[in-house]
Amino acid sequence: MLNLRRKPVVTPADLDGGLAALGLSGSEHVMVHASLRSFGQLEGGARAAVDVLAARAATVVAPAFTYGTLLRHASSPVHGRFHRDLRVSRDIGRVPQELVERAEAVRSFHPTLSFIALGQEAERVTAVQTLESPYQPVGALYDLGGFALMMGVDFGSNTSIHYGEHVAGMPLLTRYVPLGSEVRPTAFPNCSAAFGRLKPHVTGRSVTVGGATLELYRVRDLVEATVQLLTANPEALLCDYASCRCQEVRRLVRERGLTPRPHGAA
Ligand SMILES: CC(C)(COP(=O)(O)OP(=O)(O)OC[C@H]1O[C@@H](n2cnc3c(N)ncnc32)[C@H](O)[C@@H]1OP(=O)(O)O)[C@@H](O)C(=O)NCCC(=O)NCCS
Ligand SMILES: [Zn+2]
Secondary structure, three states, X not given: OOOXXXXXXXXXXXXXXXXXXXXXXXXXXXXXXXXXXXXXXXXOHHHHHHHHHHHHOOEEEEEOOOXXXXXXXXXXXXXXXXXXXXXXXXXXXXXXXXXXXXXXXXXXXXXXOOEEEEEOOHHHHHHOOOOOOOOXXXXXXXXXXXXXXXXXXXXXXXXXXXXXHHHHOOOOEEEEEEEOOEEEEEEEOOOOOOHHHHHHHOOOEEEEEOOEEEEEEEHHHHHHHHHHHHHHOOOOOOOOOXXXXXXXXXXXXXXXXOXXXXXXXX
């Protein structure tokens, strides 16, 4: 079918201007979640996006998840093994994949829930991850006064909220990952389909670049708003799809309530 609506053309300079308007000056530490398509046509694609981000932030971080490695049970057959250069899952996107392709970027170790980081604090942000706390890189960003940048995506992609759930004490599920010659358990959260419900509770900055809305939030604000919301209603961010693992988390949280894991506590 002929698409008569012309896509906006966005230059790297337009993107840079948008990031500047959000307040990024080059010294911030930023977790990015992006949809390239949302811009229209971004000249230079993912490579240009990463170049601009790297100039507008001291550290650029992104989820680089690889769902093909995730195992439901300890005895499930292993299909994919993780390594530094393993391709990022398609639903995480081309921008994280471009980061992975940069040799100087640091990737954390988690076979399924790895993060990729480029720049000043890349080591620090990626080093804190554990199998028990896969979203701990968000905690490192919290300590650095960092930001979450949404480029044309909604809160369903806002990984920082998962760290907020961890701190609030949501029950975590157990999944398995192949690590070296072993299969190891890892904490795994509910899904993020209902994370839009947090949006009215946080204030961010917003600009438009081409077809995309760009939003910037303080990681600290996201985590604190999540803790507040869940403390009032532990089921607030669980989705309602009958077949989703969220229903298992719902059962657990009704049974046990929250078991807070405060940020910064030893
Ligand atoms: C799922 C998601 C990646 C899809 O967005 P998308 O824009 O379709 O995908 P990408 O950002 O990977 O960009 C690739 C697509 O953009 C388009 N594209 C390619 N080059 C482009 C360019 N220069 N300019 C604009 N669009 C372009 C193509 O349609 C391409 O799709 P294709 O590979 O099927 O041809 C995005 O919606 C998202 O959720 N991103 C955040 C992920 C995340 O951080 N999740 C956290 C998990 S808790
Ligand atoms: Zn769900």
